[in-house]
Amino acid sequence: MDEFKRYAIYYAPRPGGFAEFCADWLGWDPFEGVPRVHPAVDGLPRPIPEITEAPRKYGFHGTIKPPFRLTGSRAELTADLEAFCASRAPVEMPGLRLSRLGGFLALVPEGDTAALSDLAGAAVATLDPHRAQPGETELARRRAAGLTPQQDAYLVQWGYPYVMEEFRFHLTLTGNLPQEEAEAVRAALAPHLAPLLPVPFRIEDLCLFGEAEDGRFHLLHRYTLSG
Secondary structure, three states: OOOOOOEEEEOOOOOHHHHHHHHOOOOOOOOOOOEEOOOOOOOOOOHHHOOOHHHHHOOOOOOEEEEEEEEEEEEEEEHHHHHHHHHHEEEOOOOEEEEEEEOEEEEEEEOOOHHEEEEEEEHHHHHHHHOOOOHHHHHHHOOOOOOOOEEEEEEEEOOOOOOOOOOOOEEEEEOOOOOOHHHHHHHHHHHHHOOOOOOOOOEEEEEEEEEEEEOEEEEEEEEEOOO
């Protein structure tokens, strides 16, 4: 029996200072599969474990194809993912900036993101035969957030509302926060991130992540974009 209940295709930074700090910040290392000690960051409105509770289980990542249950085998998925990555070129943008998206903070790309959106859309469509259809409970949970007609159509077609034209790549750093707290976290976190942010920001590979029974996501393998 497969030890993972869902799979996802994510961007995750390669090992280095940026990846290390963000794993520490969230408190989870998806590559090693272990908790991390949070860094010392002054000026926060509440403890880091509370600020990062929502995104912690996923690990630091940018979603390309959202989590899904398999219809077939993991081996079939990995074969198609490897072939897909071999056919696609790396994507490069000028950098990343720390932004507030709705109620949470995330890093978002600077510059033209058309090539990244095209990569994500192609991954969603190409790998979709491996995705099992969501149940009514999951559909209802997604719809409870309040979806536009287009988002609902994507939910039905692709199992997730924020794909294709609705896709906005981001690297989540916090859960939902009141505006005043979000601004305080941004002010405290920005000086720590600034010297670590990649310039330019390149996506050179896609990662297969698996969700274990405890809900934590693990980085299983990197596939180089070599097309």
